[in-house]
Amino acid sequence: MNVFFLEYFLLTVTCFVLMDQGKSSRSCGLRSFPCVLCQKRTKPGERRYVCGDAYNSFRKYLFKNFMIKVKETDVSCSRCRNKYYRSNQASSNTVSDDVVYQPPAKKAKQDLCSPKHISLPLQSVKGPSHSSCCICKRRGHKFVVVPSCIRNNVFIEKNVIVPAGSRCCPGHIDGDLLKDDAMTQISDLKSECQFNRTDIFNLLQQVRTIALKNQNKRIDFDSDSFISDADYYNLLGLSRGSFDDICSHITDIRNTKNRSLRTCIGIYLTKLRSGMSNRLLSTVFNIGIDSIKRSIWSARKALAKEFTSNYIGFEHITRKAVVEKHTTDLAKTLFGGPTDPVILIIDGTYIYIQKSTQFSFQRRSFQHAQKEAISKTNDDSHINRILCQCIRSIFQ
Ligand SMILES: [Zn+2]
Ligand SMILES: [Zn+2]
Structure with a gap:
């Protein structure tokens, strides 16, 4: 009990x-002002009364997630508020992401390739190798992958297969073409090439595309077989060798798909020789009239900058060179003295002019004595005087 x-x-x-x-x-x-959510005691600095308008969304969040109805005296700690802000931010991010977000395109599965069983008696470059150039065989690491257009071009011009993925020095490539010296450097070839079904199919497709493109071409300065030597002279007034020489000076014209550097210079020289209108040139070369205009403009600019200035005009030669290389002993004995002067003999009676295509002007300008189209000046002495003054100011 x-x-x-x-x-x-x-x-x-x-x-x-x-x-x-x-x-x-x-x-x-x-x-102790416990937090309305976590019930922990709040410090005065981080304590906030959550009944005000600024906390409307926080109150909604509390009610929605924790079924807490906030009274006038309730406070919250900074930790709970930060938790709420973070969750709010995360949800808004996912919403905005949903609008813009697009799943990354999945990498297309590589097509299954059939094994390279078909052996064809075509010469091929060895490789592909990452560490050596497939053209000059130099070893290094700053190489570029040979583009497919150049691989096709090598196949068509040299009957040599360059395997996909082969690398070469960037210096061998000029726009969409391989430079001429690089083309001659290709050596050390395999006598057989292995293909699979896909390789042969791709090769046929690419050759067809090029054939379709070339059927529209009429005059092509890029391929050696297209224009004969006589055609070169008839069109440009220059032999093939001279034309190659001019082109080798020019670097300022970009090779594009429609027209190469050689075509550009060719169009310009054809225009100079024949005086054809741009419309007619566009028909002859099968290039749009705007392209013809641009070609002529860029060829003129490039020639003036890189070719003409080296061979014509007073700037192309120095006074010293004239005295040392272009003055004969006779002239030195007759006109020279202790000062080693520049001796020039100037004859300004006639001025050579380009033969015109216009018949009446041709008749007027043709001089029977000289058998050339030249214009006779009315006042010889005047022209001579002006020339002498010009030259004296330059060479003295
Ligand atoms: Zn709290
Ligand atoms: Zn190379």
Whole structure:
């Protein structure tokens, strides 16, 4: 009986103690400002009353996620607020991403290639190698992959296969073409080439495309077989060798798909020789009239900059060179003295002019004595005087 009484007493006391603790914790809670969400005591600096308008969305968040209805006296800690901001930001990001986000295109699975079983008696460059140039065989690491248009071009011109993925020095490539010296450097070839079905199919397709493109070409200065030596002279007034020489000086014209550097210079020289209108040139060369205009403009600019200035005009030669290389001993004895002067003999009676295509002007300008189209000046002495003054100012 005593034991029961003792137990009852202890239980009652425990209950009272617990009730008292509860009371004290409640009274302490009001003073310690617990966070409405995590119930932890908030520090004065980070404590915010969340009943204001600024916290509307935070209150909604609390109600939606934790079923907490905020009272006027409730505060929140900075940790819970930051948690809310972060979740809010993450959700807004995913929403905006959904609008713009596009899944990355999956890498197309490589087509299964059939093994290279077909052996054809075609010469081929060894390779492909990453560490050496397939043309000059130099070893290094700054190489570029040979573009397919150049590989096709090498096949058509030299009947040599350059395997896909072969690399060469960037210096061998000029636009969409391989430079002439690089073309001659191709050596050390395999006598057989292995193909698979896809390789042969691609080769046929590419050759067909080139054949279709070339059927529209009429005059092509790029291929040696297209125009004969006589045609070169008839069109340009120059032999093939002289034309090659002029082209080798020019670097300022870009090779494009429609017209190469040689075509550009060829069009310009044809225009100079024949005096054809741009419209007529566009028909002859099968190039658009705008392209013809641009070709002529760029050829004229490039020739004036890189060719003419080296051979014509007073700038192309120095006074010293005239005295040392272009003065005869006779002239030195007759006119020279201790000062080593520049001796020039000038005859300004006639001025050579380009033969015109216009018949009446041709008749007027043709001089029977000289058998050439020249214009006779009315006042020889005047022209001579002007020339002498010009030259004296330059060479003295
Ligand atoms: Zn909190
Ligand atoms: Zn090379």
